Amino acid sequence: MKILVSGGAGYIGSHTVVQLVAAGYDVVIVDNFSNSHPTVTGRLEALTGTRITVHSFDLTDHDKTEHLFATEHFDGVIHFAGYKAVGESVEKPLEYYENNLVSTFSLVRAMQRYDVDKLVFSSSATVYGEDQAAATEDRTTYATNPYGWTKVMQEQILRDVAVARPEMRFALLRYFNPVGAHPSGTIGEDPSGIPNNLVPYIAQVAVGKREKLMVFGDDYDTVDGTGVRDYIHVEDLAAGHIAALKALADTDEPVHTWNLGSGHGTSVLEMVKAFEKAVGREIPYEIVARRPGDVAVSYADPSKANRELGWSTRKTVDDMAADTWRWQSQNPRGFAG
Amino acid sequence: MKILVSGGAGYIGSHTVVQLVAAGYDVVIVDNFSNSHPTVTGRLEALTGTRITVHSFDLTDHDKTEHLFATEHFDGVIHFAGYKAVGESVEKPLEYYENNLVSTFSLVRAMQRYDVDKLVFSSSATVYGEDQAAATEDRTTYATNPYGWTKVMQEQILRDVAVARPEMRFALLRYFNPVGAHPSGTIGEDPSGIPNNLVPYIAQVAVGKREKLMVFGDDYDTVDGTGVRDYIHVEDLAAGHIAALKALADTDEPVHTWNLGSGHGTSVLEMVKAFEKAVGREIPYEIVARRPGDVAVSYADPSKANRELGWSTRKTVDDMAADTWRWQSQNPRGFAG
Numbered sequence: 001m002k003i004l005v006s007g008g009a010g011y012i013g014s015h016t017v018v019q020l021v022a023a024g025y026d027v028v029i030v031d032n033f034s035n036s037h038p039t040v041t042g043r044l045e046a047l048t049g050t051r052i053t054v055h056s057f058d059l060t061d062h063d064k065t066e067h068l069f070a071t072e073h074f075d076g077v078i079h080f081a082g083y084k085a086v087g088e089s090v091e092k093p094l095e096y097y098e099n100n101l102v103s104t105f106s107l108v109r110a111m112q113r114y115d116v117d118k119l120v121f122s123s124s125a126t127v128y129g130e131d132q133a134a135a136t137e138d139r140t141t142y143a144t145n146p147y148g149w150t151k152v153m154q155e156q157i158l159r160d161v162a163v164a165r166p167e168m169r170f171a172l173l174r175y176f177n178p179v180g181a182h183p184s185g186t187i188g189e190d191p192s193g194i195p196n197n198l199v200p201y202i203a204q205v206a207v208g209k210r211e212k213l214m215v216f217g218d219d220y221d222t223v224d225g226t227g228v229r230d231y232i233h234v235e236d237l238a239a240g241h242i243a244a245l246k247a248l249a250d251t252d253e254p255v256h257t258w259n260l261g262s263g264h265g266t267s268v269l270e271m272v273k274a275f276e277k278a279v280g281r282e283i284p285y286e287i288v289a290r291r292p293g294d295v296a297v298s299y300a301d302p303s304k305a306n307r308e309l310g311w312s313t314r315k316t317v318d319d320m321a322a323d324t325w326r327w328q329s330q331n332p333r334g335f336a337g
Numbered sequence: 338m339k340i341l342v343s344g345g346a347g348y349i350g351s352h353t354v355v356q357l358v359a360a361g362y363d364v365v366i367v368d369n370f371s372n373s374h375p376t377v378t379g380r381l382e383a384l385t386g387t388r389i390t391v392h393s394f395d396l397t398d399h400d401k402t403e404h405l406f407a408t409e410h411f412d413g414v415i416h417f418a419g420y421k422a423v424g425e426s427v428e429k430p431l432e433y434y435e436n437n438l439v440s441t442f443s444l445v446r447a448m449q450r451y452d453v454d455k456l457v458f459s460s461s462a463t464v465y466g467e468d469q470a471a472a473t474e475d476r477t478t479y480a481t482n483p484y485g486w487t488k489v490m491q492e493q494i495l496r497d498v499a500v501a502r503p504e505m506r507f508a509l510l511r512y513f514n515p516v517g518a519h520p521s522g523t524i525g526e527d528p529s530g531i532p533n534n535l536v537p538y539i540a541q542v543a544v545g546k547r548e549k550l551m552v553f554g555d556d557y558d559t560v561d562g563t564g565v566r567d568y569i570h571v572e573d574l575a576a577g578h579i580a581a582l583k584a585l586a587d588t589d590e591p592v593h594t595w596n597l598g599s600g601h602g603t604s605v606l607e608m609v610k611a612f613e614k615a616v617g618r619e620i621p622y623e624i625v626a627r628r629p630g631d632v633a634v635s636y637a638d639p640s641k642a643n644r645e646l647g648w649s650t651r652k653t654v655d656d657m658a659a660d661t662w663r664w665q666s667q668n669p670r671g672f673a674g
Contacts, residue, residue: 090500093494093497093498094445094446098442102439102442105434105435146497149493149494153486157483160427160483160486164428164429164430
């Protein structure tokens with residue numbers, strides 16, 4: 001079984017590649033390396049003990065995408081590729097819509113032409129808009145920023161494609177907050193510029209790259225006033241993709257939507273404490289104003305994925321902190337170091 | 338003032354071109370002629386007494402679009418180009434999403450690069466989903482088919498572009514049911530294949546091209562049991578575009594949404610009667626089952642456009658029937674005849 005992984009050199013993609021190989025799949029990566037590093041390939045080969053084929057081009061290029069599908073037959077596609085920074089999407093909406101939608105058009109067009117019928121798609125809890133507490137998959141979807149809208153729109157497009165091509169199978173995976181790293185410490189999240197997300201930011205403070213953490217608001221209606229999120233270890237998330245891919249091979253329903261989260265919320269300060277335990281010293285932080293657009297609480301209802309995929313998260317918040325710290329301390333400058 | 342009209346050889350586009358020229362604008366058309374006829378150009382030149390520049394290429398071609406904007410400066414764009422058949426969109430969703438979204442990406446990208454800041458966009462009452470009775474512009478938008486979703490999505494994309502580029506001005510015009518033709522009878526609606534809409538179908542029955550009209554359901558909760566729609570004469574609709582274009586030149590608000598409709602509903606059988614009067618003989622029809630996806634009643638609340646644009650419909654249902662009949666009887670085979 002040969003699987004094409006778009007964005008396979010990226011954060012979630014790379015961890016999924018490791019598990020795909022371990023599960024016996026042949027893996028082919030396509031990545032434009034716009035937000036990932038070529039070093040990843042060598043690390044993946046070391047981790048998996050196998051040669052990984054990597055095609056370096058942009059999926060928005062229809063001709064190159066077609067050519068790839070004409071040359072190799074895939075049994076399924078896991079589609080991670082896409083821009084993902086909320087703030088940047090507000091500043092560059094057209095670039096976000098174009099990149100995220102056109103790469104999906106190109107991929108699905110090639111799948112249709114070359115009879116590849118299974119697609120696992122990276123969606124996001126952002127499709128629940130501001131209603132992310134205990135979100136179930138049947139909620140109305142909407143977004144509060146262009147990045148989020150690209151996910152809402154891609155889900156709708158795939159659902160409509162499924163009506164026209166009922167032989168196709170789609171898994172729409174709505175991720176909550178992926179964190180952590182491979183336990184080896186050789187691959188992990190390597191954001192370019194100032195991290196937008198809490199855990200990479202804490203990690204960069206812990207390793208001395210940033211002075212202190214900014215905590216955006218401590219007056220939310222939560223356990224300690226700081227924002228609460230459902231963090232999911234990237235290893236658990238990767239396992240969810242393998243489970244979804246297997247489920248698509250054995251279903252009559254064209255489209256499945258699954259929340260991938262732990263079902264538990266963790267506050268900013270709780271995550272800081274877990275890091276302090278992992279690192280062995282205090283993480284300096286400062287409480288600042290709320291960040292516009294942030295919701296107080298977000299956590300999944302993962303019961304549908306638990307039930308239908310036989311999948312649930314296994315890693316704890318302490319695992320997330322320890323694994324992130326191992327990756328960050330061994331690679332203080334990320335993949336470029 | 339030079340205006341680029343995409344899809345300017347199409348039904349609504351061509352009627353708008355005539356009024357733009359009459360209002361003193363220079364007009365440049367871009368059209369791929371996938372659903373329009375080259376003959377239109379000569380008819381437009383005869384009607385306007387002026388030479389019309391027509392570029393024949395597909396807007397989804399970024400390079401050609403860029404080149405056009407590099408060569409000529411436009412003061413504004415009216416964007417009609419797009420696929421528009423609901424049923425076909427269900428069968429070919431990917432083609433609809435790709436064509437309609439990518440042409441808008443290409444156009445807006447070129448506008449940004451060459452500082453063209455005014456866009457009048459062809460949206461549709463279909464963004465009100467199944468809630469089309471007395472719809473006001475603040476309703477939540479959603480669709481019931483891929484064609485409709487392309488309109489919902491394009492509106493969202495343009496709203497997000499406006500946030501990032503506050504110097505731009507967008508008019509989102511939500512059309513109800515455009516019918517009728519230019520009073521000269523030289524341009525009009527020329528659908529390829531079996532017409533999806535009532536009025537072109539009646540016209541083809543009247544001219545002997547089709548045997549009888551199929552009326553989809555007579556058991557709706559309406560005046561006579563048949564479906565009720567808000568028909569707007571294409572001449573009134575074209576005038577709405579000119580009014581919107583002028584309004585964009587004189588506003589601080591980046592995005593305006595206006596319903597373009599009469600505010601009145603007309604039943605299928607009322608439209609049949611208007612045609613019988615125009616044609617001077619009976620239109621044979623048969624009542625058949627309801628068509629899946631049809632709503633009972635759709636009519637605009639056009640009060641926002643009335644108030645803000647100083648625009649309202651002037652033509653009657655009898656005008657619609659008479660003008661459609663003049664076009665159809667003078668051109669029984671459409672532009673190809």
